[in-house]
Amino acid sequence: MLLMKNNVSEYNRDQLISFQAISKVLEQLSPTETGRLEEMIQPYLAFRRRVDMYAAEYFQAFCGRACFETGLSACCGFESIITFFADQVITVLTSQTKDLVTLFETLRKPNDTGKCVYLGPKGCIWRVRPVSCAMFFCQDAKENVFRANPEAESLWKMLIEEERGYTWPTTTVLFDEVEKYFLRFGVESPHLYFHKSPGLLKLKSESGVA
Numbered sequence: 001m002l003l004m005k006n007n008v009s010e011y012n013r014d015q016l017i018s019f020q021a022i023s024k025v026l027e028q029l030s031p032t033e034t035g036r037l038e039e040m041i042q043p044y045l046a047f048r049r050r051v052d053m054y055a056a057e058y059f060q061a062f063c064g065r066a067c068f069e070t071g072l073s074a075c076c077g078f079e080s081i082i083t084f085f086a087d088q089v090i091t092v093l094t095s096q097t098k099d100l101v102t103l104f105e106t107l108r109k110p111n112d113t114g115k116c117v118y119l120g121p122k123g124c125i126w127r128v129r130p131v132s133c134a135m136f137f138c139q140d141a142k143e144n145v146f147r148a149n150p151e152a153e154s155l156w157k158m159l160i161e162e163e164r165g166y167t168w169p170t171t172t173v174l175f176d177e178v179e180k181y182f183l184r185f186g187v188e189s190p191h192l193y194f195h196k197s198p199g200l201l202k203l204k205s206e207s208g209v210a
Contacts (some may be wrong), residue, residue: 007110011080016107018189022092025185058152076116085191086175087130094127170207
């Protein structure tokens with residue numbers, strides 16, 4: 001049931017609508033079907049672990065000094081971060097009940113922090129952060145890190161290409177397939193971009209992706 005305070009933002013409402021729709025479908029699935037979905041996302045989760053290891057090795061020290069310690073971080077400084085429907089599905093699938101309770105309760109309240117609604121005391125409250133967040137490093141950070149570690153730039157380009165294999169629908173990609181799976185259950189969500197975004201629909205059409 002969608003219960004929230006009257007002054008909650010449209011962004012929070014849209015996010016909660018998607019999360020609740022996902023949870024409702026998952027509650028209907030058999031353990032076999034849930035397992036099938038979990039297996040479906042395993043290669044992506046392995047990719048995300050590599051992204052996290054890369055960030056820890058090359059960016060953590062610089063970003064910690066430049067942004068976290070100074071409180072000037074732009075990474076989590078916006079409320080309206082981009083989230084795909086598949087981002088939301090993946091974090092629900094990998095979350096425990098207590099994680100989802102925290103997430104839902106956060107969205108039901110007004111965000112008066114001036115920062116991302118999902119930024120908690122220990123960082124992002126998602127189990128698997130949106131890919132747009134995980135793959136974001138500001139230009140200043142990249143210039144400094146790549147200057148000091150030339151190998152980091154080539155590795156970064158490889159990670160970007162790998163990320164496109166999950167999110168760029170010029171071929172069959174995970175994020176599109178996840179949306180298709182949930183659309184079979186009549187799900188409505190503002191975040192079904194692979195089936196509603198004019199730009200992504202055009203890209204799919206030009207590439208011959210059904």
